[in-house]
Amino acid sequence: MDLKQLEYFVAVAEERHFTRAAQRLNVVQSGLSQTIRALEDELGGPLFVRTTRSVALTAAGGVLLEEAHRVLDAARAARLAVTQVHGLARGRLRIGAIQSLAPFIDLPVTLGRFRDAFGGIDIELRFDGSADLLDEVREGRLDIAFTQPPVLPVAEVTTKLLVCEGLVAVCPPKHRLAGAHDVTLADLARESHVDLRADWGMRQLIDASFAKAGLDRRIGFEVNDMGMLLELAAQGLGIALVPESIAKNRRDDRHARPVACADIVEDEEPCWEIVVGYRARGDEAPSVVVQAFLDVLVRQAGVP
Known part of the structure; x- marks a missing residue:
C-alpha cells in the first residue's frame, strides 16, 4: 500500500x-x-x-x-x-482566481496560514476570467490559478480538480418546484430564470447545459452578484441555478429570506467544477513554492 x-x-x-x-x-x-x-x-x-x-x-x-x-x-x-527546514526564506507566489471560490475554498484563510509558515514569500493575488488565468500560468505571469477546467488542455499547465458539485434550482418555499427531486432541464426551461451575467463561468456552464439539451430558457433578471441572485430568487422573481453548497449557506442564514431547492435529475445535472492549475509538463511536480502552498491548502481546507 x-x-x-x-x-x-x-x-x-x-x-x-x-x-x-x-x-x-x-x-x-x-x-x-x-x-x-x-x-x-x-x-x-x-x-x-x-x-x-x-x-x-x-x-x-x-x-x-x-x-x-x-x-x-x-x-x-x-x-x-x-x-520549512530547507528554506523558502525568500521568493514570490503569484495567484490568480475566479470570483466564485467561496464557500468551496477559503482563500483568505489559506493565504494567512501560508504567510504564517513562509513569511519571506511575497504573495500577489488578483481575480480574472477563467480562460485568461490558465493562459497566464502557461506564459509564466502567474504561478498558480484557481479556475474552471479548460475545454481543451493548456500546454505545459497541469490542472487538478478541487471541486465537483451539482447545481440545484433555488426558489421560494411555496414554489411548485420547492423540495422536488429529479427535476429535468425541460421542467426548468418552463420557468423564468434569474442568472449571472454572460461572462461568469457559472452562467456559461448553465447556458451550455440547456443548449446541449436543445432547450431555450427565459432570463428575466441578469445580475453580477451572487447575493443579489439568491435574493431575487427568494422574492419569486425567477429560479436560480447555483451549486448546492451556496444554496445550503443561504438556507442556513436565519437573517435571509427563506428559499427552497429542487434537485436536478443526475443525468442532466450541471456540475460546477473548480481546478487548480500550475505550470508543469506531464507528471512533473510543481515548483517548491507552489507545492508548499498546495500542502497548506489541503491541510487547511481538506480539499483533495
Whole structure:
C-alpha cells in the first residue's frame, strides 16, 4: 500500500463515484479502477459496494477512510516541515482566481496560514476570467490559478480538480418546484430564470447545459452578484441555478429570506467544477513554492 493508492481510495470514497473521482484526480477511470482493485486484493476484501450509478463504502472501507485521512495528512505535514527546514526564506507566489471560490475554498484563510509558515514569500493575488488565468500560468505571469477546467488542455499547465458539485434550482418555499427531486432541464426551461451575467463561468456552464439539451430558457433578471441572485430568487422573481453548497449557506442564514431547492435529475445535472492549475509538463511536480502552498491548502481546507 502506498500514498497514491490511499489518495485514489479517498477520492472515490468522498465522491461516491468513479467517474467524478477520476476527474478530481486527473487520471483515466480505468487506471483508477485498477488501482482500487489492487488495493482491495492487497487488503483481502472489497472496500466499496458498487452499483450502476454510485458506490458506497463497506465496513472495511469506512475504517480505511479514517486511517487514510490520518496517513495522508501526516505525509503532507512532514513535507511542509521539511520544506520549512530547507528554506523558502525568500521568493514570490503569484495567484490568480475566479470570483466564485467561496464557500468551496477559503482563500483568505489559506493565504494567512501560508504567510504564517513562509513569511519571506511575497504573495500577489488578483481575480480574472477563467480562460485568461490558465493562459497566464502557461506564459509564466502567474504561478498558480484557481479556475474552471479548460475545454481543451493548456500546454505545459497541469490542472487538478478541487471541486465537483451539482447545481440545484433555488426558489421560494411555496414554489411548485420547492423540495422536488429529479427535476429535468425541460421542467426548468418552463420557468423564468434569474442568472449571472454572460461572462461568469457559472452562467456559461448553465447556458451550455440547456443548449446541449436543445432547450431555450427565459432570463428575466441578469445580475453580477451572487447575493443579489439568491435574493431575487427568494422574492419569486425567477429560479436560480447555483451549486448546492451556496444554496445550503443561504438556507442556513436565519437573517435571509427563506428559499427552497429542487434537485436536478443526475443525468442532466450541471456540475460546477473548480481546478487548480500550475505550470508543469506531464507528471512533473510543481515548483517548491507552489507545492508548499498546495500542502497548506489541503491541510487547511481538506480539499483533495
